[in-house]
Amino acid sequence: MLKGHQSWIFEKKPVIRAAATVVGPFEGQGPLSNDFDIVHGDLMAGQDSWEKAERTLMEEAGKLAIENAGLTKEQVNFYIGGDLMNQIISTSFAARTLTIPYIGVFGACSTSMESLALAAMIVNSGSAQFALAGACSHNASAEKQFRYPTEYGSQKPPTAQFTVTGAGACVLSQEGQGLHVTSATIGRIVDMGIKDPFNMGAAMAPAAVDTIEAHFRDMQLEPGYYDLIVTGDLSKIGYAIANDLFNKHKFPIEQTQYQDCGMLIYDYQKQQVQAGASGCACSAVVTYGHLLKRMRKGELRRILVVATGALLSPISYQQGESIPCIAHAVSIEGEVEPK
Structure with a gap:
């Protein structure tokens, strides 16, 4: 619906x-x-x-x-x-x-x-x-x-x-007990004119913020409804920009725990990953591995996973195009009342 x-x-x-x-x-x-x-x-x-x-x-x-x-x-x-x-x-x-x-x-x-x-x-x-x-x-x-x-x-x-x-x-x-997918927010393209493919976190952060704010506006919820909001792969640079944008928009992100998959999967002290992780597998393996296991242990009951994407290609980069970005949010919740 x-x-x-x-x-x-x-x-x-x-x-x-x-x-x-x-x-x-x-x-x-x-x-x-x-x-x-x-x-x-x-x-x-x-x-x-x-x-x-x-x-x-x-x-x-x-x-x-x-x-x-x-x-x-x-x-x-x-x-x-x-x-x-x-x-x-x-x-x-x-x-x-x-x-x-x-x-x-x-x-x-x-x-x-x-x-x-x-x-x-x-x-x-x-x-x-x-x-x-x-x-x-x-x-x-x-x-x-x-x-x-x-x-x-x-x-x-x-x-x-x-x-x-x-x-x-x-x-x-369709049926069963366990974790449930309860809602989703489909993002729109946000392009802030960034052309640097080595700075995708900065390019994607506005799209992540746009989708997160749209989700809570559409669902008529407060961020505190979720135990965790996690973006896909903004990593250090994009994560900092996203927090700045939340503050600028007076969006109460502080009501919940906010993390980024790109900052969770690697050890910054031991692994040389620059700003952090990216890639389709970044949010996929962190969500389907780490986060679902935390939910099954009862450490988290409701999470919102907001995967971010930079929709550039080698051709668009070579032609001097900026980077259009998008983010899609999916809510995952623990056991609900039986059907």
Whole structure:
């Protein structure tokens, strides 16, 4: 059901039946390593290219999420997902392996919540009994496509972010007990004229703030309703700007705990990640791994995950375009009254 101008309420409260996360070796050295299902020992994941390795991560996360849900892939009605690669090849090729009816989406790093929101809408409407949502990224494949050749070894500025190698997936169900997807707010494009691809946090922060404020306006809630609001991958630079914007707009973000996935997955003291993490897998693995485990332990009851995306491409950058950005918010809540 539409709520306000750009939000959906899922009356049937689709259940997160299961989730799975797969990450690379660098992510396995970070503070959330125990919250991931599979940690690969090398970036190649047994493949002969980074792009094939990224596809493998998505295949593994999808298969494991389905297995954890106690299902077979034949029982899953739809798979919604995407990644950063041209023509979202990592997800599309994973869909070839999974052989589940497939809807490919692209929201850059916002894809994790874009896919979850759409999966929840499909399940809530009764158009699917089970839906799989997922997103993936790979540090080396993203560097190769969006920045300099990896072999070049270019120096990065302090505002740059480190793309997460990993994949996260979850299975939504019409029925069951556990964690529920209760609402979503679909973001709009916000472009503040920033052209620097090494400063995506600054570019994305206004979009994150716009979507968060829209969510609470549409839902007629106060930020204190949630135990945690977490943005996708603003990292240090974008997180600071977002807080400044909240203060400027007199939005009471202090009523709840506000964190950023890009600041959670790596250890700033031990891992050289400049401003922090980014990539489709950033919010996917932090949410489907770390945050869902915290919720199942009872540490959190309600969270709002706001995945952020910089919708640039190598071509748009080369043509001097600024970076259009977007953010999609999804609320996840603990057990509700039985149907």
